[in-house]
Amino acid sequence: MDAMSPTTSMSPTTSTTAADPVEFYGTRVNSRLLLGTAQYPSPAILAEAIRASAAEIVTVSLRRESGVAKAGQPLAGQSFWQLIRDLGVKVLPNTAGCKTVKEAVTTAEMARELFDTPWIKLEVIGEDDTLQPDVFGLVEAARILCRDGFQVFPYTTDDLIVADKLIAAGCEVLMPWGAPIGSGRGLNNPYGLRSMRAHFPRIPLVVDAGVGVPSHAAAAMELGYDAVLLNTAVAKAGDPVKMARAFALAIEAGREGFRADPMEARDMAAPSTPVMGQAHFG
Amino acid sequence: MSDPIILDHDGTATARPANAMRVTIVGAGVAGLTCAHAFAQRGAQVTVLERKSGSGQGCSWFAGGMLAPWCERESAEPLVAELGFESLDYWRREVPDVPAEGSLVLAQARDLPDLKRFSRRTEGYEWIDGARLGALEPDLAGRFEQGLFFPTEAHLEPRKALAALTGRLVNEYGVTFRYQSDVTSAVYDAADASAAVDDEADVVLDCRGLAARDVLPDLRGVKGEMLVLYSTEITLKRPVRMLHPRIPVYIVPRGDGHFMIGATSIENDERGRVTGRSLLELLSAVYALHPAFGEAEVVEIGADVRPAFPDNLPRIRRHGRTIRVNGFYRHGFLLAPALARRAAELAFDGTHFPEVMDEDRRQW
Numbered sequence: 001m002d003a004m005s006p007t008t009s010m011s012p013t014t015s016t017t018a019a020d021p022v023e024f025y026g027t028r029v030n031s032r033l034l035l036g037t038a039q040y041p042s043p044a045i046l047a048e049a050i051r052a053s054a055a056e057i058v059t060v061s062l063r064r065e066s067g068v069a070k071a072g073q074p075l076a077g078q079s080f081w082q083l084i085r086d087l088g089v090k091v092l093p094n095t096a097g098c099k100t101v102k103e104a105v106t107t108a109e110m111a112r113e114l115f116d117t118p119w120i121k122l123e124v125i126g127e128d129d130t131l132q133p134d135v136f137g138l139v140e141a142a143r144i145l146c147r148d149g150f151q152v153f154p155y156t157t158d159d160l161i162v163a164d165k166l167i168a169a170g171c172e173v174l175m176p177w178g179a180p181i182g183s184g185r186g187l188n189n190p191y192g193l194r195s196m197r198a199h200f201p202r203i204p205l206v207v208d209a210g211v212g213v214p215s216h217a218a219a220a221m222e223l224g225y226d227a228v229l230l231n232t233a234v235a236k237a238g239d240p241v242k243m244a245r246a247f248a249l250a251i252e253a254g255r256e257g258f259r260a261d262p263m264e265a266r267d268m269a270a271p272s273t274p275v276m277g278q279a280h281f282g
Numbered sequence: 283m284s285d286p287i288i289l290d291h292d293g294t295a296t297a298r299p300a301n302a303m304r305v306t307i308v309g310a311g312v313a314g315l316t317c318a319h320a321f322a323q324r325g326a327q328v329t330v331l332e333r334k335s336g337s338g339q340g341c342s343w344f345a346g347g348m349l350a351p352w353c354e355r356e357s358a359e360p361l362v363a364e365l366g367f368e369s370l371d372y373w374r375r376e377v378p379d380v381p382a383e384g385s386l387v388l389a390q391a392r393d394l395p396d397l398k399r400f401s402r403r404t405e406g407y408e409w410i411d412g413a414r415l416g417a418l419e420p421d422l423a424g425r426f427e428q429g430l431f432f433p434t435e436a437h438l439e440p441r442k443a444l445a446a447l448t449g450r451l452v453n454e455y456g457v458t459f460r461y462q463s464d465v466t467s468a469v470y471d472a473a474d475a476s477a478a479v480d481d482e483a484d485v486v487l488d489c490r491g492l493a494a495r496d497v498l499p500d501l502r503g504v505k506g507e508m509l510v511l512y513s514t515e516i517t518l519k520r521p522v523r524m525l526h527p528r529i530p531v532y533i534v535p536r537g538d539g540h541f542m543i544g545a546t547s548i549e550n551d552e553r554g555r556v557t558g559r560s561l562l563e564l565l566s567a568v569y570a571l572h573p574a575f576g577e578a579e580v581v582e583i584g585a586d587v588r589p590a591f592p593d594n595l596p597r598i599r600r601h602g603r604t605i606r607v608n609g610f611y612r613h614g615f616l617l618a619p620a621l622a623r624r625a626a627e628l629a630f631d632g633t634h635f636p637e638v639m640d641e642d643r644r645q646w
Contacts, residue, residue, distance in 0.1 A: 041357055043502075043549075044593035079502040080549035083592065182527050232527075238403060 020255065022226045024173050024204055025119070025151040027090065028031070029056040032221070033251050034092065034206065035244070036062075036231025043083050045240050050087055053244035058089050059121055059229065061096040062111055081114065090200045092153060094121035101141045108145055121146060121153045121175070121208075121229075131181040131209075135162040139169055146170025155208050158192035160199050167203065174203055175229060178220065179210025182232045186216035190223065214243075214250030221254025222262070287335060289452055290461035298456065302327045303629070304482055308465045309489035310334070311342040312440070312614045313441045315447050316622035317487050319376070322599075324626050329458045329483075331465045338444030341374070341491050344508050344584045345440040345614050346534050346544045349373055349523050350385050352406035352432045354616065359595060361637055362613055365620035372619035373438055377446045382436040383520035386419065390570055396525040397428065403596035407432045421516045421572065437521050439536050440615060448544050465490070485629050488606040492551065492589040498608060503551025503587035506612070507560045508544035510536070511568070513578035524567045531567035533575075540581065543568050547612065556585045588612060596621050598628060598638050605629060 009182060021028040035055040040046035050058060060081065084091060093111030098104040101124065108120040124141055126134030133156055142152050146169055154166050157174045176196055179185035187193060188210065197205060207220040208229040217228045228251055237243035303326040307314045310332035318328045334340065351366030376381050381530045387407070389397040401407065408429040414425030418431065451457035488494055495501045518535040534542040546560045561583065568575040590611040591597055598621060599606045607625050627633040 041359075042592065042594035044591075047592070079551065083502075112414075236399070 020259070022204060024057075024153070029090070030054075031056045032255055033217075033248055034053065034059065034208075034227055034229035035234060036229070037084060038096075038231055039235040040240055045146055046235075047083070047087055048088060049234055049240045049244040052073070052075070052241045053234070053248045055224050055248075056089055057092050058084065058087070059092045059231070060084055060115070061094055062107070062114060073114075083277045085115075087100070090119075091115045091118050092121050093117065094125045094155075095123045097125065098123060099125050099137075101137045101144070104141045108141075108150060112150070118149055118151045119153065120150050121155060123155045133157060133177070135159060136164070139165045142171055143169040153206070158189055158196050160196060163196060163200060167200070170282060172203065173206065174200065175206040175208035177209040178207045178216065181209040183210050184212025184233060185210055186212055187219055187223075192218070193213040193223055193225070217247050218250040218254035218257070221251055222257050224258050227251075283562060286463045287459075287461040289448070293505075295336075295494075298325065298327045301485050305487060305629075306331060306485040307489055308332075309340075309491060309493075310337040310448070310459065310461070311465065311489065311491055312341045312345070312444060312605060312618040313453065313491065313621070314487070314489035315444055316372075316618040317489055317607060317625055318457050319381070319447065319455070320452050320619075320622035320626035321485075321629070322451060322457055326485075326626075326631050328451070328455070329460065330460045331463045332459065333463065333465050335461050337448040337459070339440060340437045341586045341588055342440055342444060342614055344506065344545070344586045346508070346521070346532060346542055346626045347438045347440040347443065347615055348435070348532065348579060349380070349437055349616060350432065350435040350521065351616065352404050352435060353385055353387065353523060354613065355404040355406075356400050357403070358613070359593070361595060362616065365596075365638075366613070366616040367538065368614050368620040368623070369496065369614065369618065373443065373615065374436060376444045376450075376619075377438065380436050380438045382434070384414070384431055384433040384435070385521045385523065386429055386431055386436045387523045387525065388415075388422075388426050388526040388571070389503060391427070393525055393527065394428070396527060396645050397430065400525060401430055402581035406434060413479060418571065419518055419520070419579035421518065422522075425572065435521075437616065443615075456579060476515070484603060486604045487625065488604055489608070491610075494589070494606060494608055498606060501589050501593055501608060502549075502592070504590050504611065505548040505550050505552055505557045505585060505587050506545040507548075507564070507583075507585040508542060509556075509564060509580060509584070510582035511541045511543060511575060512539050513541065513574050514539050515577065516572050516585035522571060524571050524580055529563045531564055533568055533571060539574070541578070545612075550562065551587045552585075553587055554585050556583050569609075588614075596638055597638070597640060598625055598635065 021030050022032055031054045033053050033055045034057045035053055036059045037046055093115050095104040095107040098107055104120050104124050124134045124137040126132050138154055138163040142154050145152050153173045153175055154171050155175050156162055163174050179188040193280050204226045206227045207230050211217050212233050220228050234240050234243045298427050305321045305326045305328045307318050307330045322328045349370045351363040355363040378388050387400055410429050410431045412427045415426055415429055492503050521532055521534045523532045536542055543564050588611050589608055591609040594611045595607045596617050605620050605625050624635045
């Protein structure tokens, strides 16, 4: 898979989703939308939104839901997790809310046991107001988890050096932020995201966090990103199901636009119809 | 199990005709008590069985008691608001001390987008400025520049309201309460012939909340944590909701300097355990509302688990002579009277209520 190669668009196809899978740690999925499962009005609406989005991967937070294990009894959050498992999607557990390496590693270990998956979306939060990743802790936690056999999806910034170190630690996916979690501000630094894409043409890149409206997601895909991960924008919409579908469409549109090799922007008008034979002034 | 405590009328209550419908209600929370009222009003002879030692000691004990259908409209389905208006009228009419002072929704300056979003999702409010807020709640003067005021909403003290309702049921309607009783035999319907109390009933109402998960497999628990603070430094007339992108919190004045602070909403069924993080979040939010809460005395900390169906909407399900009323989620007081009236009309008139009765024909 080569995300930077618009030439793949040469293959004649009418259905993008069927012909254009993306691969994370050897797992192929057709949907380029990864959806979070928090903050929906109800589990029923969450389930409907996931179906409408056609997402095949959902993130699940377990830190708060898990409760305290009692001998011989399942953890208290069991019924919600069962509901998610029943949707038949792939679960990407996360370490949301963890602030230290140790917390994140412990949470990841718990997630592996609960969901029986080596996948972990690694969040090490550095600061409460912006929920900005603590990139130093992130790299350290990624190193520990990769060594332990985890397949790590790190939530990071668009810093290229951090990205390098995450790859050196063993990460085969990078998830830079668009904007702070839950802010809905879109792509704060398109230049940074563009450089990241150019520097890591073969690593699957996912814009994670900050996406507010479908056009933000389309813009990320037009930059050549492989997928978009979002939660609040769908969960907190007035109609989460409709918004989930809107994002699916936008991501497909953005991806198709990228693969279609867009024209270059220019400063002067370039008429799309010939002007020969018409009157010219100056 | 301890011996049953029986609360019975003294004989002055209206005598029932011999052919009155005999109804056994299992559960003396807000669902069971409002059902008892609805059935007794229709002339039924009602017995309430409860495994605890008094009324309203389950989930209802920890309820906020906000009667705020407009505010709930922001995040709940329209049905919750519709049922809520009916229930709001019920409580105002049937129990004492239900102040209709409205409710306030406020946010810190940095969370103004959440306030705008809230206003877009509902109706029945007016935007107010700092001066108007100061006129409504003098102790909040100068603390917020904008807010939403919902003038038609009300609130009650759940524990007092259910005690008052229990008293009326016993004294006016001759309802018998059997606390600390074994309720299991009553809810498994006619299959168990040895269940004597069950055999006498024409209708059994299962109002057990989450305990009914044994027969309602799609019921799940949603944990809620709350606390009660005591402060003489601040007075509020009406409930205040503090918006926050992650941690919305409400404060309900309970009178005499007491304030109920609630409530977390966590997808698990863990009873009774209040975490440090939840306390921290609840307290931070009220401290942001007014620093006096930072000096307030912590009177009570509590947690319980709300019963909810996957769409967080309530249900009435009938199986033979058993009617199950459940799934009130965060809206016990806001929904119970409206559901109770429907359950009674179902039993007496055979009326079908598609909005709360799914086509579930499973055999339990």
